Amino acid sequence: MSAAESGARELPGLDLDRLTPWFIEHVAPIEGPLDAELIAGGKSNLTYRLTDGSSRWILRRPPVGKLLATAHDMGREFTMMSALAPTDVPVPQMHAICDDTDLLGARFYVMEAVDGTPYRKASDLEKLGPERTRTISERLVDTLAALHRVDPAQVGLGEFGRPEGFLARQVARWRKQFDAAHTRDLPEMERLHALLADRVPADAAPGIVHGDYRLDNVLVDDDDQARAVLDWELSTIGDSLTDLALMCVYHRLGEAGGAVTDVSVAPGFLSEDEVIARYSAETGRDLSDFGFYLAFGCFKLAGIVEGIHFRYVNGQTVGEGFADAGQAVGPLLAAGLNALKEN
Template structure:
């Protein structure tokens, strides 16, 4: 008997013995790859990343290496974890020169793994997280790493969205108001505790929505840790990863998120501090990131603090959903991130208050 909770099995017969479905059925994936002409022979697999949302695997067949990306186990909330959409937007921005992995195959047939998935090329590179990469460790390369983060964001925001396939990927008119209203409605669904700052900050955001100046493709989770860098100098981005939240909307939402979650000396640590190395000397500061962006994008950034407050407020709400699932025993293998959110989410809210210009303990 196969124990429950196993994420990868060999066959459908093995999968049928589980109370909850596995994430990979190797024989099914092999058959799909065969039909697509992607490698041959048995699979070897390894999970990539933490998989807080969607799940990514390295797949080897002989000398061929691929990456398979799929959503979590069903049931899935409506309109989330849309792998077909995620693959398609990468294909469209790739055609405009944005660096992304090459999409090799898309499977919309849920009978294969229970959810749609896609297969993309494997790129050999590095992510910048809690350690400085050796070949990018000089002061010059640290500054170049930060600069590459901004320059790639500018490249994405310059992609035209008024015609063609990208025009169907979002409704830029009213984007910011929908963000405030949607996330505001999610708090009561996702929490078991009372944190009054959620409503206070949400009210402030709703009363001070800026006028969007333009529309662009926005990544939705744009940060240093979601970029794959070449492993040698000079610092350059090989690919932007994790397009789950991408849409067409206000580009300053990306810049606000990038800078609000960016670590610099003296910044408060939050659950979204996923690339702590930028606290070290040599990396650009938040202010320098903003200046570099504005040099290349003709946008008024005087209300960027609103977008930064929005970023941390939204983060507090989606992190609360994770925390509640952990409290309910739905994340039994999570021994660090989930438990940290009890105190981490109030820190996110404190950060949002600061960007909104409100001191802790002072009502709006």
């Protein structure tokens, strides 16, 4: 299929005729015209599968329209995955990043297309059986622990973030994200923010933070191995325990019938207590005051969803599944307030 024919389909933020010369120069020669398809499922950055009829690649770029400050940083994703390439953390090979925003209207990068499945639904895991499901959930935890054992300075990420005062800044940052995505009043957000700001734990040893770690952000192969951790747009250096907490928040939402992912209810999937115990054994992290981390995870996830709601209200989303996203914000904020009561 020619680039012109591809352009007849909806390829928001992707002009194949403009992309092709840059691609040949910076990524690889091609054997035929580039074709592309938008990979469904994402509610944030746009992910395209590219092919020349012989080889495949992945292109990532921000969503179209006005973006929230600090969000959708292509350089962040590219830098993080490039740095992790020589470690035990599975990531795709990075090919090239384009800083010329005139080409496609925003920065973008191209990476390896990795074969694997991002399991989002319990029904998909149920087909595999409880034994394989348990193995997949164990490796999900082990991969997170491997990430958090990486010394940022040893992989060139020593200056990537500011770990001092990380949690306090994160609480403030996500409050600003709520303000930037304001379409409605959220009194529970105000209350949760105030309580979190008053209860920030002391700084922990700096670690790599993925920022949105869950099973459907990991590609799993047919041997139930984690092949690639994806979606690093929120990654930084800071208190990596925030990753475990957010994963547990997704776990709880799944059990409560949450729409993001319900893999935690699949037979064989590790319970929350088993997830925490396995992670603790692998990392030796102090899990006292984990209630704060759970509450912050709810606050952050509510901020992400409110950003999606903001883009939907302003007509800036691409694809289906956005209309009801905003309904999850209230329950997330309530769950955060409840989590603060836990140790």
